[in-house]
Amino acid sequence: MASETGGVSLGLPDVFYRRLFSLIPIESLDTILGELAAVWCEATAAKAAYLIQFDQTSLELTAAMFRRSQAEADLSTQTSIRIDPNRTLVEQARLIAEQGRPFRLISSSPAHFFLIPCDQVSLVGVFLFSAHRLEGMLSLISELTDISCRLFAQAWGTGNSQDAQHNNCQSCHSAAEQGEPAIQRLLPSRDKLEAMAEFAAGAGHEINNPVATIAGRVQMLLKNETDPERRQSLATIGGQAYRIRDMIGDAMLFGRPPAPRPTAVNLSNVIDEVQHSLSEEIHNTGVLLTVDLSGTACLWADETQLKVVISNLISNCLNILEEGGQIYISAEEETVDAIPMLHLQIKDDGPGLSEQEQEHLFDPFYSARQAGRGLGFGLSKCWRIVDLHGGRIEAETSQERGVTFHLLWPCNEME
Numbered sequence: 103m104a105s106e107t108g109g110v111s112l113g114l115p116d117v118f119y120r121r122l123f124s125l126i127p128i129e130s131l132d133t134i135l136g137e138l139a140a141v142w143c144e145a146t147a148a149k150a151a152y153l154i155q156f157d158q159t160s161l162e163l164t165a166a167m168f169r170r171s172q173a174e175a176d177l178s179t180q181t182s183i184r185i186d187p188n189r190t191l192v193e194q195a196r197l198i199a200e201q202g203r204p205f206r207l208i209s210s211s212p213a214h215f216f217l218i219p220c221d222q223v224s225l226v227g228v229f230l231f232s233a234h235r236l237e238g239m240l241s242l243i244s245e246l247t248d249i250s251c252r253l254f255a256q257a258w259g260t261g262n263s264q265d266a267q268h269n270n271c272q273s274c275h276s277a278a279e280q281g282e283p284a285i286q287r288l289l290p291s292r293d294k295l296e297a298m299a300e301f302a303a304g305a306g307h308e309i310n311n312p313v314a315t316i317a318g319r320v321q322m323l324l325k326n327e328t329d330p331e332r333r334q335s336l337a338t339i340g341g342q343a344y345r346i347r348d349m350i351g352d353a354m355l356f357g358r359p360p361a362p363r364p365t366a367v368n369l370s371n372v373i374d375e376v377q378h379s380l381s382e383e384i385h386n387t388g389v390l391l392t393v394d395l396s397g398t399a400c401l402w403a404d405e406t407q408l409k410v411v412i413s414n415l416i417s418n419c420l421n422i423l424e425e426g427g428q429i430y431i432s433a434e435e436e437t438v439d440a441i442p443m444l445h446l447q448i449k450d451d452g453p454g455l456s457e458q459e460q461e462h463l464f465d466p467f468y469s470a471r472q473a474g475r476g477l478g479f480g481l482s483k484c485w486r487i488v489d490l491h492g493g494r495i496e497a498e499t500s501q502e503r504g505v506t507f508h509l510l511w512p513c514n515e516m517e
Contacts, residue, residue, distance in 0.1 A: 136175035388425030
């Protein structure tokens with residue numbers, strides 16, 4: 103199926119992926135229901151889509167109905183739904199759905215039901231009203247089902263979890279009791295990052311091929327071109343094509359990084375090499391970098407990928423620090439769930455994070471830097487690498503100043 107840009111998509115066109123991924127972080131379940139109903143309807147070219155969510159405990163039906171002939175979704179809630187205890191909910195899905203909206207009022211086309219497996223609610227599924235057979239769309243429908251599951255899981259899984267996590271955080275309580283600024287931990291959203299990684303890998307592959315063709319043609323034309331003005335124009339085109347290629351390479355490294363080849367690594371040596379590679383940037387910014395490692399800190403890592411993580415985190419600090427700013431790196435061993443881990447901290451005394459930066463800190467395609475100076479893949483790549491090694495990464499910020507990145511990295515080989 104062709105995408106809006108003319109490229110070939112593996113099923114669901116990129117424009118729909120972008121619409122659905124933009125819903126994360128989830129603001130409301132109604133938003134998810136409405137947008138999903140619209141995407142199911144438009145992507146399958148059905149006359150209408152009727153997305154239902156039924157809770158057997160409360161006997162409540164929440165639904166979204168979208169017609170292609172109309173511009174917005176119609177949301178509704180119906181309580182006291184009648185069910186047959188002798189039949190499964192999937193078997194009586196139509197009976198449940200019609201108590202919310204009779205099918206004859208939606209469309210005269212046949213209704214095709216597709217179950218959306220979700221553990222959190224008794225029954226979730228979509229009725230597509232289409233006069234055409236849908237067997238040829240099974241791959242597309244499978245993609246729609248998968249992404250619907252992810253979005254519902256995100257919507258039901260977040261809820262008040264952040265508030266609960268904050269209430270259980272001893273450091274936050276201690277700071278509040280002593281009248282100190284509250285400390286906030288910022289965690290990457292796994293569902294959001296994995297969804298964006300999938301998009302980045304697929305879109306990057308499709309964009310890379312035409313960009314390579316453009317760059318190759320430019321080089322061929324430059325060989326025989328003698329007019330200085332045209333040579334300058336071709337060189338500009340070529341330069342921009344290579345710039346796109348480099349950015350797409352960054353996206354694909356985030357989406358499909360090479361499998362790590364971990365060995366026992368001395369952290370002190372790695373930081374020394376990273377510090378040497380960034381020495382000019384550190385000198386030019388006038389920032390003081392202090393390293394304090396307890397003993398000989400070792401960890402189990404792909405050395406090249408570990409350098410990428412540490413380099414990105416230090417560079418992230420350098421980008422926001424003014425002359426005279428400080429970066430402090432420390433590490434100590436901790437035991438987490440009976441696993442020896444190295445707790446690496448990279449801290450700066452910069453201006454901290456705005457609310458928008460806190461919300462999108464680990465998001466790919468987001469950068470607080472000036473437009474045109476990067477795609478914002480630094481921290482998302484860090485998350486991907488740390489996750490592949492079985493570790494964790496999070497950020498800590500306060501109402502005053504500074505950001506601290508926390509890395510928990512296995513000290514020994516993981517099973």
